[in-house]
Amino acid sequence: MRVLLVDDEVDLAESVRRGLTNEGFVVDVAHDGVTGAWLARENPYDVVVLDLMLPGRNGYAVLEEMRAAENWVPVLMLTAKDGEYDQTDAFDLGADDYLTKPFSFLVLVARLRALIRRGAPERPVVLAAGSLELDPVRRTVTRRGQRLELTAKEYVILQYLLQNKEQVVSKLQIMDNAWDADFEGSENIVEVYVGYLRKKIDAPFGLSTLQTVRGMGYRLVSDEPGAPGP
Known part of the structure; x- marks a missing residue:
């Protein structure tokens, strides 16, 4: 199970990477939106964990680019913001789930496994x-x-x-x-x-x-x- 983790908090990203690796995931990490978007284009992933506030290109822009390219891999948004409009915007752009920092690692793993079981949805009909x-x-x-x-x-x-x-x-x-x-x-x-x-x-x-x-x-x-x- 291959995961792309895009988060600019280096210590947090490394902690999550180690934890997911111990759980049997293969994890690629990016610390900015430009690199994250490039990795999402170049590699097949089972799920993407995407922070909202990123340097270079924010999570909204990365997600929008992925969906515009018809990349329907499940995406879980991570953010320190807890406003209902932030969640609505994320879901409107095609996010599949949403976690607010700080979060439980066990909850993160459970949600990632659920998204992977569900798989990438079919592209919605235009x-x-x-x-x-x-x-x-x-x-x-x-x-x-x-x-x-x-x-x-x-x-x-x-x-x-x-x-x-x-x-x-x-x-x-x-x-x-x-x-x-x-x-x-x-x-x-x-x-x-x-x-x-x-x-x-x-x-x-x-x-x-x-x-x-x-x-x-x-x-x-x-x-x-x-x-x-x-």
Whole structure:
């Protein structure tokens, strides 16, 4: 079982390396993000232990590069930061687990063994409707190869529409998937966000793929030949 450990705390990294070696792991160590990213590209690993705060390139950037290169080896993030946003960002970029320093070595080993048993997950499917693509791992949206910048709410709505492409979905269905139960606003908020999306995914390309179906709701169609008309 081969492990890549990327941590700039030299004493801690050496202690973890010795412990993992005693547990039967083969361990490669890097003390900066640039070296860690290079090792992850050049070698096959069963699991990667990746510190968040690294010189040269931080853990977020290393993880993002790995996933962009379709390297799906399980990654456990290590960090001294304990904020929920740090954890969310790590998971959004494709991390598989998260430990906050200081941590129990026994817990680290148990989690690494669990990740190795689980193995590398299959690459998540990119959602697409013709030239419009949404990558749920990279959290990117592109049309004709051009990256589109969406707000978090726009992204969630578009993801739901793509999951139900070519189908009519009501305002209520969109609200149920994009707003929580405490939201007390009108369904008309959906119209506002649909308008925002059209300005970003359709208008710059001369398209009308986000259609209004009168009295029923909305439908996202492909811009390829043979797609349903308005």
